[in-house]
Amino acid sequence: MEEPALSVDRLPTYKELLARTDAPRGSSWGLWGPEDQLGTLNLLTDERTARAAAGVRTGSVYPLGLPLHEPGGAIVWRTKPxxxxxxxxxxxxxxxxxxxxxxxxxxxxxxxxxxGLYLQGSSQWDGLTHIRHPEHGNYNGVPDADIHGGEGSRLGVDQWAKRGIVGRGILIDVQAALAALGRPFDPSSNYGITARDLDDTLEYQGVEVETGDILLLRTGWMGNFYARDDAYREAVLGFGHDDVSQHAPGLAVDRSSVEWLWDHHVAAVASDTIGVEQSPAPDPAQTFSLHQQWLPLIGMPLGEYWWLDDLGSACAADRQYTFLFVSVPLNVRGGVGSPPQAVAIR
Structure with missing residues (x-):
């Protein structure tokens, strides 16, 4: 008997995505239609956004982006504006x-x-065209020829800008939770945050993830970065410094990280680190990349270099870790990335 096609009426599990034969294994392609350009942002329905807005308690606003000229230097060709x-x-x-x-x-x-404004040179969203899957290409099978800055370009951040990214946000403060639970964690290391770490942090915070949530992952990396001296910051953001360069905690480079995010059906995920996933991967020969799974296969926006310390302090003070999240990326036709222009409203 032929199995029924996957449908948004019952969001499939990640294991079901891996079993697909009608599209790349592990992809959400076609789930929201053959012309879809939004990926998991389709989960931000009007009803979910309305519930998130109704949850605002004090009206206090926490900006989540760095100045456009900071931190600078992470990739050599991305000069400061x-x-x-x-x-x-x-x-x-x-x-x-x-x-x-x-x-x-x-x-x-x-x-x-x-x-010289690089749209991914500071706090940023990685758009769906930022990473091309080496075998399957771009999200939802969009041809390379359709990705450009001209009229009719597809998959650009302008598609996000036209609708905005507004919904319920959750701060997952891994650094604070693991410290409270007595588990070792170094924000300057390449610690791989596991599914267990995420579950334990959410339990400690007393929060459950709902479909369509936007997750903000705080590791303390950015706060540690700004607390250190200029020499340390230059080494971290440069290349050729094996002792500290490009070391940052993040989601463990393992398929279980993809499975956890998909099975919780989140709309987007952002962090206070250089790449959301741990960097570098624990195995130097590792070819598996979470970016290659999230962006071109799943269609999930990724945020990097966000400032989450002020929000973290506020959430810890009253033990309220959810908020209304609002982000309106730049309306750049065919844009590969964008400053998030994001705030959390508590």
Whole structure:
């Protein structure tokens, strides 16, 4: 007897995704239709967003992004942006903008622009086109030719910007929970956060994940990064420093991490680290990448380099770890990534 096709009426388990023969194993392709460009953001229904908004208690707002020029240097070609402030209206410049005018020179107004702004150079969303699966290509089978910055481009972050990313957020404060549970955890290491760690943290916090939640994973990596000196930060964000370079905790590089996120049916996940998954992987010969599973196969947005310490302090103070999460990525046609422009409203 032929098995029924997978359907959003009953979200399949990850094991069922791995058993697919009509699409790449472990993928959600086609689940929301052959033309889908949103992936797991489809789980952010109006009803779930309304419930999240109704849960706001104090109205306090916690911004989750770093300044656009920080932290800088994580990937050598991603230079820091240069901010130009122009003065307009000086008679000597015939109404043309210049950066040379002095404040008392009689200019009429200011304008500004950024040079060298890498959309994934600071706090960021990784879009669905950021990672191409080496065998299966892009999410939902979108051809490479359809991914560009021109009119009709597909899978760009502009698809997210047109709807916004708004729903119930959960802070999963792994650093605080494991410390309270007496388990060793070093935020400057490449500790692999297991499914058990996630479950124990949620139990400690008294929270259960619901379909469509946005998870914010706090490891303390970013707070540790800013607490250290310039030499340490330069080494962490550079290459060729084997003692500290690119070491960050994150979800264990194992299929069980993909299974946990999918089976909890979360809409998106972000962290205060360089890559959500542990870096580097424990095995130098490891070829399995969580990014290659989450982005092109599952279609799940990933957030990196987020500032979660202030939110973590507030959540710990009143033991309330859920909030209304709001993010509106830049409306860049065909964009591969975007600053998150995200806030948590408690």
């Amino acid at each position: 240069t901010h130009h402030i122009l003065h307009v209206g000086h008679e000597a410049h015939d109404m043309r903008p210049t950066e040379a005018d002095e404040p008392d020179s009689g200019f009429v107004d200011r304008d500004d622009y950024l040079d």
